[in-house]
Amino acid sequence: MQKFETLSSTAVPLPIENVDTDQIIPARFLKATDKVGFGENLFRDWRYNKDGSVNSGFVLNNATFSGSILVAGENFGCGSSREHAAWALEDYGFKVVISSYFADIFRGNALNNGILPIIIAQEQLNVLLERIQEKPETNFLIDLPNQELVVEDLKIRHKFAIDPYKKMCLINGYDDIDFLISKRDVITAFEEQNA
């Protein structure tokens, strides 16, 4: 997993609520047996029209907006547990997703793939979404060690919460498997006790 400490970037607005993982990556693209290339089909049915032409109305097709931060409406990542959703976001180039609410499984999947999900209050989210629409060049600074989201232009400095263990993993690029394997003895002891 890639290490994550700080990130400075513009952001892409997606002011839609309840974005489910079927929209992030539709089921027909889940047939791959590796993790690469999913970015191409990220938000496939919103990015392209039914006839395969580019939907110029969708934000990812709008050159005004770019950056590795996605700012999305409430309850992002609900629905199917497919980790392909996190792979698609990561492969496309997103490193941070900001929303007022994340579905549990998606949040876990994101963290396991080096994507930082940041939860902020709904009013704060609205402010950010509005700002990006008005001034797409607005820069966001994400400071994971200090757990801060900074928008200098707006004099915004939001503290965000993250599980201390997950924070340690992201900063060091560790994942849960490394940790669990290091715990093999305790696990074996538990198995023997409960056999």
Place this chain on the structure above:
Amino acid sequence: MKKTLFDKVWDAHVVETIPDGPQILYIDKHLIHEVTSPQAFAELEQRGIPLSRPDRTVATADHNVPTIDQHLTIRDAMSRKQVQMLTENCKKHGVTLYGLGHPYQGIVHVMAPELGITQPGMTMVCGDSHTSTHGAFGTIAFGIGTSQVAQVFASQCLLLNKPKKMRITVNGTLKDNVLPKDVILYIIAKLGTNSGTGHFAEYAGDVFENMSMEGRMTVCNMSIEMGARGGMIAPDETTFNYVKGKEFAPKDADWERKVAYWKTLPTDEGAQFDTEYTFDAEDISPMITFGTNPGMGIKIGEHIPTLADPSFEKALKYMDLEKGQDLVGQTINYVFIGSCTNSRIEDFRIAASQIKGKQKAKNVTALIVPGSQQVAKQIKEEGLQDVFEAAGFEIRQSGCSACLGMNEDKIPAGEYCVSTSNRNFEGRQGPGARTFLASPLVAALTAVEGKIVDVSQMELV
């Protein structure tokens, strides 16, 4: 301290608590399928580590498999490759696989309960969000991502923070024609799609106590649609009778010992929940969804609400429906009875009871997709297959099918489908497809009438 059902099962599986961090939770049973496992197997290989407990792992092929001619080679090259990889990986790592053609093959959440793999008091996971189904047995069961599949492969454990606890109580007697599917659609419509986030739910009260195991599975199945990681129902005699005698159920002295333990699992009187909701059974009517998430549901006969909200309007636009409209009389060309929510024998018995001696409407394509080979066999043995065939329904082989349209079973763009599945997301049943979620009773009647009918007003046999 007084404990809930969830506490009891969770606490019994904690291997270690990391100071200031998550807990290591032991997983009793790991179910896998072709779509979310290949990358996890690859992870093991890259790290050069073995699968820790093949004996606690069970595989089936369900998500992308064709539902016609399963004995032939899968035509779609990528699906074929996924199923082949599952077969090879299972062989290499010593995992039992109920693949295509095996008499136990089926949708993972139909197959495991009917074989007795699912038992009360267990922890179970699968790379599929509807793993919550198994909670019907008083099991902590939840969906995980592929990284977590790899974690369980590597260690038989997961690193988790204990979720909060929520109880949903429904007391009273259900009205006629109200099925378990209506109960859960009603709850989700009332509470919303993220009401359960961060929680594990327990369903309590007369309604669930009086429900069959099939019905309980339907309810727990959709817990994820309100954002909960899972849902549970306390094990009781109904549970024990269902599990008893199943292929992998405990036997003899072991059975007695297990039942004695299972009886200790129900929530202690006075135990605390973080969140509680209570509903009256009498308020629940046959339900149908009108939008693009399962929380957008109304009682059949009610009008679509008038909300000035962009996400709500976007959903109606996708569905080509108007605010204030009622759905009774809406022409429907596709009906799908299947998926891990409603593809068990009881669901097909209900559907057949309404179809017997009738014909499907001319405009309707009606698909019956049994949840497993065993259900398919039972449908045949009970004579239900004849009923469906005589009525012009297509009976397919088992798999996820049009629930997610990964195989050929898709609903064409722009068409409406009354579906017994669990998700009405945009494009879920095929690009541009428009889904109405409902019970198998509503689906069967829709197929016969060719349009949505108000079952709450009907006297049915």
